[in-house]
Amino acid sequence: MQKFYPRIKGLIPLIDRKQAAEPYVVAGKNFVVTAQGPVSALGREIVSYKGIENPVNVQFFEISETVESLIFTDEGVFRLDTETTKLVPLYTFSYRLDSQYPFTKAAVGNKFYFAREGYPMLQYSPDTNTWVELSGGSIPTNIYACTESEGRLIVLSDLFTSWSAIGDGTDFVPSQFTGAGAQAHTKVGLSNSVPISVKKVPDGFLTFLSSGIIRSQAIQSTVTYRHTILSRDHAPLNPFCLSVMVDQSIIILTTAGLFRTAGQTPELWQPIMGQYLAENVIPFLDLKTNQNNPQLFFDFDNSWFVIGVSQNQTPYVFTKAFILNIPIDEWGSLDTNFVTLANVKILPLKFIGFSYGVVDVQGSIYIINSAKGVESIPLLENGLYYNRVVEEVAGVINGSVLRFSGNFNFRTVDTSSMNFTGVYNSWGDGVSYADPESHVAVEKDSILTGTEVEFRTNTIMSAGIIDINTIPVAKQYDSLNSQITVGPIRITDEQSNDMYSYINSLIVGMKAEAVGEISTDWNSNIEFPATIEEDWLALSGEEDWGDNPVGSAQFTISITPTKDAYTAIDNSNETLELVKYDGVNLIYSCYSNGIYHLITIDATSEDDNFYLKTIDANIELGGHLL
Numbered sequence: 001m002q003k004f005y006p007r008i009k010g011l012i013p014l015i016d017r018k019q020a021a022e023p024y025v026v027a028g029k030n031f032v033v034t035a036q037g038p039v040s041a042l043g044r045e046i047v048s049y050k051g052i053e054n055p056v057n058v059q060f061f062e063i064s065e066t067v068e069s070l071i072f073t074d075e076g077v078f079r080l081d082t083e084t085t086k087l088v089p090l091y092t093f094s095y096r097l098d099s100q101y102p103f104t105k106a107a108v109g110n111k112f113y114f115a116r117e118g119y120p121m122l123q124y125s126p127d128t129n130t131w132v133e134l135s136g137g138s139i140p141t142n143i144y145a146c147t148e149s150e151g152r153l154i155v156l157s158d159l160f161t162s163w164s165a166i167g168d169g170t171d172f173v174p175s176q177f178t179g180a181g182a183q184a185h186t187k188v189g190l191s192n193s194v195p196i197s198v199k200k201v202p203d204g205f206l207t208f209l210s211s212g213i214i215r216s217q218a219i220q221s222t223v224t225y226r227h228t229i230l231s232r233d234h235a236p237l238n239p240f241c242l243s244v245m246v247d248q249s250i251i252i253l254t255t256a257g258l259f260r261t262a263g264q265t266p267e268l269w270q271p272i273m274g275q276y277l278a279e280n281v282i283p284f285l286d287l288k289t290n291q292n293n294p295q296l297f298f299d300f301d302n303s304w305f306v307i308g309v310s311q312n313q314t315p316y317v318f319t320k321a322f323i324l325n326i327p328i329d330e331w332g333s334l335d336t337n338f339v340t341l342a343n344v345k346i347l348p349l350k351f352i353g354f355s356y357g358v359v360d361v362q363g364s365i366y367i368i369n370s371a372k373g374v375e376s377i378p379l380l381e382n383g384l385y386y387n388r389v390v391e392e393v394a395g396v397i398n399g400s401v402l403r404f405s406g407n408f409n410f411r412t413v414d415t416s417s418m419n420f421t422g423v424y425n426s427w428g429d430g431v432s433y434a435d436p437e438s439h440v441a442v443e444k445d446s447i448l449t450g451t452e453v454e455f456r457t458n459t460i461m462s463a464g465i466i467d468i469n470t471i472p473v474a475k476q477y478d479s480l481n482s483q484i485t486v487g488p489i490r491i492t493d494e495q496s497n498d499m500y501s502y503i504n505s506l507i508v509g510m511k512a513e514a515v516g517e518i519s520t521d522w523n524s525n526i527e528f529p530a531t532i533e534e535d536w537l538a539l540s541g542e543e544d545w546g547d548n549p550v551g552s553a554q555f556t557i558s559i560t561p562t563k564d565a566y567t568a569i570d571n572s573n574e575t576l577e578l579v580k581y582d583g584v585n586l587i588y589s590c591y592s593n594g595i596y597h598l599i600t601i602d603a604t605s606e607d608d609n610f611y612l613k614t615i616d617a618n619i620e621l622g623g624h625l626l
Helices: 271-280
Strands: 002-005 024-029 044-048 059-061 070-072 076-081 086-092 104-108 111-115 121-125 130-134 143-149 152-157 160-163 181-184 195-201 204-209 212-218 225-231 242-244 250-254 257-261 295-299 304-309 320-325 330-334 340-346 353-359 365-368 374-376 396-398 401-403 408-412 459-463 476-478 482-489 499-510 556-562 577-581 585-594 596-603 612-624
Touching: 024 330, 059 340, 104 152, 111 143, 111 152, 143 195, 143 204, 152 195, 181 225, 195 242, 204 225, 242 295, 257 271, 295 340, 340 365, 482 612, 499 556, 499 596, 585 596, 596 612
Parallel strands: 044 374, 104 143, 556 585
Antiparallel strands: 002 612, 024 482, 044 365, 059 070, 070 076, 076 086, 104 111, 111 121, 121 130, 143 152, 152 160, 160 181, 195 204, 204 212, 212 225, 242 250, 250 257, 295 304, 304 320, 320 330, 340 353, 353 365, 374 476, 396 401, 408 459, 482 596, 499 585, 499 612, 556 596, 577 585
16 A cells, blocks of 8 residues: 655644644654755854854844844844954943843834833934933833834833834823823733733734733824723733734733734634643743743744743753744744844845844854754864954943943053943954053043043053954854654554554655755856956865755655554664665665554754655555554
8 A cells, every 4th residue: 555645744742643644743853844844944054153242132133124133132232244253332231131021122213212121221323323322301211111103112111101202202291292191001900010011013002911911002082092901811921922923913922822913812823832832841941030931033034933942941041942834834843052043134245135043052143044054163273263253342422431442451450440441352362562561551530631532540551453363264064963753654544543554665755956955057157257266275165165065865764663653663763775766756665564653864964954845655554463
């Protein structure tokens, strides 16, 4: 009997394998599911090696099609220069706070606003490239989050949700003329609530509190918004458990599972995965001491909805992510340690476009590149540096105080004099062309004296030219470390449940070329004119012939017979023998005798990858279970 399966479904962790009518990915790691089937499409290409010094709570924000993503950390705001792999500081916070809330963004009146619990609200003006901390006047205090609605800045504070005048995110003075105002949470009927977040919806905004959700609907009246209790039963687990989708609907992860709303009462969404999380994940999480676990992410480029989970309860470090490919409604899995996933906008030609990014625990930034394995970095040995990062704090003028830094070394006997000198990154290597001993301390009460910059008492500045030699080296790639187990395959047509069956041949349909492979014609007179003078012996990352090491689908495949769709019979697990390959289909000879058969495809060696499209098994009756 021939059993043909034209497409394999994705991960369904809650379903008992014996209940499945068709094979699916019963277990796996580091794979996604496309319209054609499961694929090891989570290769990564490094953008910046250890670029973020302290990657805890790092977030990426896009503000323009022509500007790189803004990178927010606990220390400040940065921009990634991928040509030099430098992390360029744009703004440095005056203090650092370990907040359990994310930064949120709003765009009002050609300005961007960023808010986070415990931090001052920031206003960024792209026209003048200036950053301002907003406080005082009518600006609300104790701000937790922000969004925009109907051209107004919406701000969530501890007791109120406030909205500004149209087009002016600094005017919160209540007025019937401008429409600015505020609403106390207790007046709506939700008292003793902890603020969580605020999100826009098509006709207004939603305020999320620990005791419920308030809907604020825009109306054409002297009263700007009508406020009602939307729900008392759908509070998010934490401020990171809210995800805004392309259609402006909002996904909420609660103790009961996943829900979706666009301003109406939240409805159950992805019920099977939601039930799995409610039964097998959430009850075992420490939601008090590790309040940023789990988190929701959304990849606008690939339409991936992602749930990140820290399985070992390590704060800020996620060990697993469930990936939903929304257009085909199938789940995959990312199994690696990371601190965040993000949509990353990068402009130079080398990384042009809008990519999905991963930040690892060391602060290195990667982008998802299906054509590659996991790109690794050579060790810093014998003076060899690769993608070494230099941090430079941008000049900030605030009143009469100038804050700046560069490649300087400071020595001081009065540590208090360094309180406002910024963030520095000093180097042990290189050459200083200025003798520090030649500098004399200057005693002044102020930092600025006319047009000359001087330092406080007992502070010596050593400024010099730092010589850093960079040697390009060939890229190295680790394994994708991807694996899927597909099943169960069995005979179900008019047969007893205790009927053994055996498989003696298996045809696996794989995509012929490598995952995401892009070929280059080195003989092309258009791409490579004869006028180009090139030294092919020069060691360069751009001319490295091993830059795209994956040439075709290659993997290890085995089959396991079972009685219960879980445990192998007598620890039997046979690696299949390839009999024929016709360019698309791989034909294997095997023998597996059981009730439920599981097929494992393993791409855990260097350069391995797979793109599973179809499975065709020759399965025959094998006798009754004694």
